[in-house]
Amino acid sequence: MQYLLMIYSAETAEPEPGTPEFEAHIGRYLRLTDEMNEAGVMLDGRPLEPVSTATTVRLRQGETMVTDGPFAETKEQLGGFYLLDCPNLDDAIDWAKRIPSAEFGSIEIRPIMPLE
Amino acid sequence: MREEWGRVLSSLTASLGDLDVAEDVLQDAVVAALRVWPERGIPRQPAGWLHATARRRAVDRFRRELNFRTKLAALIELESAREPLEGRLDADIPDERLEMIFTCCHPAIARPAQVALTLRTLGGLTTAEIARTFLVSEPTMAQRLVRAKRKIRAAGIPFRVPPSDLWPERLDAVLSVLYLIFNEGYAASFGEHPTREDLCLEAIRLGRLLVELVPDEPEVIGLLALMLLHDSRRPARSDAGGGLVTLDRQDRDRWNQTWIHEGLDLLDRALAAGRPGPFQVQAAISALHARATSHAETDWQEILLLYRRLHAYRPSPIVELNAIVAHSFAEGPEAALAVLSELATRAGDDLRGYQPFHLVRADLLRRTGDDVRAAAAYDDALALTANAAEAAFIRSRRAELSPD
Secondary structure (H helix, E strand, O other), X not given: OEEEEEEEXXXXXXXXXXXXXXXXXXXXHHHHHHHHHHHOOEEEEEEOOOHHHOEEEEXXXXXXXEEEOOOOOOOOEEEXXXXXXXXXXXXXXXXXXXXXXXXXXXXXXXXXXXXX | OHHHHHHHHHHHHXXXXXXXXXXXXXXXXXXXXXXXXXXXXXXXXXHHHHHHHHHHXXXXXXXXXXXXXXXXXXXXXXXXXXXXXXXXOHHHOOOOHHHHHHHHOOOOOOHHHHHHHHHHHOOOOOHHHHHHHOOOOHHHHHHHHHHHHHHHHHOOOOOOOOOOOOXXXXXXXXXXXXXXXXXXXXXXOOOOOOOOHHHHHHHHHHHHHHHHHOOOOHHHHHHHHHHHHHHOOHHHHEOOOOOEOOHHHOOHHHOOHHHXXXXXXXXXXXXXXXXXXXXXXXXXXXXXXXHOOOOOOOOHHHHHHHHHHHHHHOOOHHHHHHHHHHHHHHHOHHHHHHHHHHHHHHHOHHHHOOHHHHHHHHHHHHHHOOHHHHHHHHHHHHXXXXXXXXXXXXXXXXXXXXXX
């Protein structure tokens, strides 16, 4: 089964780039990605640029609205994702627990709807 | 048929790989049985009959839905399994109930749905019965069950006993669900009567099943002991008019001694394993009550120590309040009131809307003779009480005071 693991965290809670904490944080992510690859579960996984770089598009009553920023102002924002192929939810949960941002953020696990 | 439901459903779910389908086809089989058995007589292997009939229905259904690749795999497996047409010996139907309990109590399912699913799949209660239990409408409960089963399928919750690294937390969830069912029956929050016998009995039945399936877990045994010891007091817990009778005023001759003996034996067995836990501690507290010939002769000091141990496992206001009540019988109501004030200062706003806090406070004040403050506290408790029997009890206590 395929699962999308969405990594949410408050951007202020993430380590600052350039700091040793940041280097350690990235290191953990790289090691986790390697483990996922070795386990054969990795389909894709990317960090996202900060929410300030987001653009939101809506079509309402024939009008296109393009706005600066995320779709909604939330305390935690989407910072990255993993797309994994796991046998069951427990496996996906196990991987989610190891995502470094899980310690101060939230990992939402959503199953991918199969196309029949 | 209720007895067989859980066992047959669990086995079907394992072989069909889908709880929803398994429930549907088993329901069909039950309908068929109710039609056919009165005419032809109950088969010698009733569970086997249900199991085989349900499987046949599943095969028909999968054949009709052949466009789904996943169902094809299941269909092939079903048709190739070497099964005698009339089904197996009841004793040979594989017991997948442990798999079922853990699936129903998976953390990805919300607690109310865990409870509803457990009662439906293992308890064999109908949706209507479960809805009545939790005072929601039948469509609401049906929706809750549908959503939970959809979650199991769509999110890929595996139908299995969890691996050893997940065992402690998952077993804890199962025990919590069973205890929740028991508590709902024991101290019904919104009923006309102080207890609901059928739920307590269902929880005990499930507790026995769990002990049978998981015999070497002391907390599992501890939970069953706890429920038996608590329930042993049920005959004394309501009076002729259906009113609530508290522990200090219960007629101990009405306690169910058979269950007390069984509970005490089970507790000994659990403790012998040397792996204490919160359910064993709670059972030990209940055992001390069960052994005491009267309220006054209860070992309150020991109970107080046990509540402190329980608090270390499960810190919560209710445990602290119970400890304070024990303290009041060990050291007197004034001493207990002092501890209660300290708790109120510490917990502050959290306790203001908490009925048991006001009730305990009222009772302690009553026992010190401060009728004025006691009356006010009983009124505070009353304002937060939904159970009619409990409200009547509080009013009767208040009526015993002379606050003017």
